[in-house]
Amino acid sequence: MSNYLVEKMAIEREQKLERAKQRKAQTARIHRRLILMGFDLSEGRRVGCSQCSPCVCNGVALHEDGCPNEMHECHGCGNTVPKNQKYCEECQ
8 A cells, every 4th residue: 555545544543533532522521411401311322300201392302391300401501400490599
């Protein structure tokens, strides 16, 4: 093989590894966000909840109405708070 092909293959391999790292980091960010919103990820890639039967609609994970694990962002600062609260303790 020529040096050009060897270099090209090495560059392609590095690019492939970089894309895999980026996908892994994105998945970790998504998992952290789901956990903050009250979901369980104990079933592998499936979104679950110990208090309801959640569903995913158009890529958005949703709890059932009235689920005690349901969380949302504080309207003041963006921290995660239970669904029955509008603001976190710091913003009240």
